[in-house]
Amino acid sequence: MNQYLDISPEVKEALAAGKPVVALESTIISHGMPYPKNVETALLVEQTIRDNGATPATIAVIGGRLKAGLTHEEIEYLGKTGRAVAKASRRDLPALVARKADGATTVTTTMIIAHMAGIKIFATGGIGGVHRGAETTMDISADLEELAQTPVMVVCAGAKSILDLGLTLEYLETKGVPVIGYGTDELPAFYTRKSGFGVDYRVDSPEELAAMFRAQRGLGYKGGMLVTNPIPEEYAMDKATIDAAIEQALSEAKAQGIHGKETTPFLLAKVVELTGGDSLESNIKLVLNNAKVAAQTAKLLGE
Numbered sequence: 001m002n003q004y005l006d007i008s009p010e011v012k013e014a015l016a017a018g019k020p021v022v023a024l025e026s027t028i029i030s031h032g033m034p035y036p037k038n039v040e041t042a043l044l045v046e047q048t049i050r051d052n053g054a055t056p057a058t059i060a061v062i063g064g065r066l067k068a069g070l071t072h073e074e075i076e077y078l079g080k081t082g083r084a085v086a087k088a089s090r091r092d093l094p095a096l097v098a099r100k101a102d103g104a105t106t107v108t109t110t111m112i113i114a115h116m117a118g119i120k121i122f123a124t125g126g127i128g129g130v131h132r133g134a135e136t137t138m139d140i141s142a143d144l145e146e147l148a149q150t151p152v153m154v155v156c157a158g159a160k161s162i163l164d165l166g167l168t169l170e171y172l173e174t175k176g177v178p179v180i181g182y183g184t185d186e187l188p189a190f191y192t193r194k195s196g197f198g199v200d201y202r203v204d205s206p207e208e209l210a211a212m213f214r215a216q217r218g219l220g221y222k223g224g225m226l227v228t229n230p231i232p233e234e235y236a237m238d239k240a241t242i243d244a245a246i247e248q249a250l251s252e253a254k255a256q257g258i259h260g261k262e263t264t265p266f267l268l269a270k271v272v273e274l275t276g277g278d279s280l281e282s283n284i285k286l287v288l289n290n291a292k293v294a295a296q297t298a299k300l301l302g303e
């Protein structure tokens with residue numbers, strides 16, 4: 001086991017017994033939602049995973065230790081401290097470990113730590129991707145590179161249209177990452193069920209997801225797989241409302257000169273502010289929906 005990794009007793013026991021475990025990220029807690037909804041949601045997501053027969057492993061960096069499985073106190077701490085906790089991507093782990101600092105893990109670092117711990121599947125809300133205007137800013141999330149190199153299945157609700165979804169799919173194609181639609185032929189756009197872009201493969205059952213992941217391992221591929229699960233119809237948002245909020249968030253980010261790692265958290269917070277919390281409720285529902293599919297699939301991944 002990696003010298004910097006701590007696996008919680010519950011997660012360790014589940015892994016040793018070959019029981020299903022689902023990883024969860026912590027940037028969504030610290031940077032993706034406001035307190036106290038973030039903490040309530042993180043605990044509800046863990047409960048949903050348990051209700052569906054798997055063990056949750058929320059991942060973060062605490063005091064320089066890579067943690068797979070957090071206590072409720074640690075989740076409360078990350079949620080309450082919010083954006084003052086460092087957002088930890090791949091390039092940040094060496095500094096956080098050496099300095100014994102705290103970090104909220106993104107999709108990238110959650111995949112890294114999940115894989116170190118022997119966890120094969122991870123549920124979240126949305127992934128990072130190619131930003132609009134990336135042809136000049138070169139702002140492309142490290143999440144895409146991680147999907148290309150770390151063998152973890154990521155279950156999400158697609159990506160928000162704060163990103164360029166077409167370019168995000170092109171990038172994933174180049175990197176050889178299969179993009180699966182769960183019960184859909186179309187890439188979901190997080191708050192809405194459709195984006196206008198097709199996925200690579202449509203899959204309609206956890207059994208078939210597990211079979212594809214096993215085949216990917218059997219082929220000796222090093223990368224992961226992206227499962228995009230549309231938000232349940234009843235919680236989906238009106239496309240025009242969300243598009244208007246995203247456009248305004250993007251123009252405010254530009255006017256304020258927001259860049260680098262601040263871009264995504266800024267845009268996420270602005271959209272919530274502009275839609276008066278409706279988007280936050282949709283966000284919570286879609287994460288719970290992803291947790292359920294991930295737990296059902298985890299049970300079929302086996303050894």
Ligand code: PSU
Pocket residue numbers: 025027028031032105106107108125126127128129140141142143160190260261262264265268
């Ligand atoms: N997109 C969302 N919600 C999120 C994130 C992205 O809809 O919470 C978070 C995830 O942790 C993701 C990270 O891995 O932001 C991507 O940040 P960046 O674009 O800076 O790579």
Ligand code: MN
Pocket residue numbers: 139140141142260261263
């Ligand atoms: Mn970026």
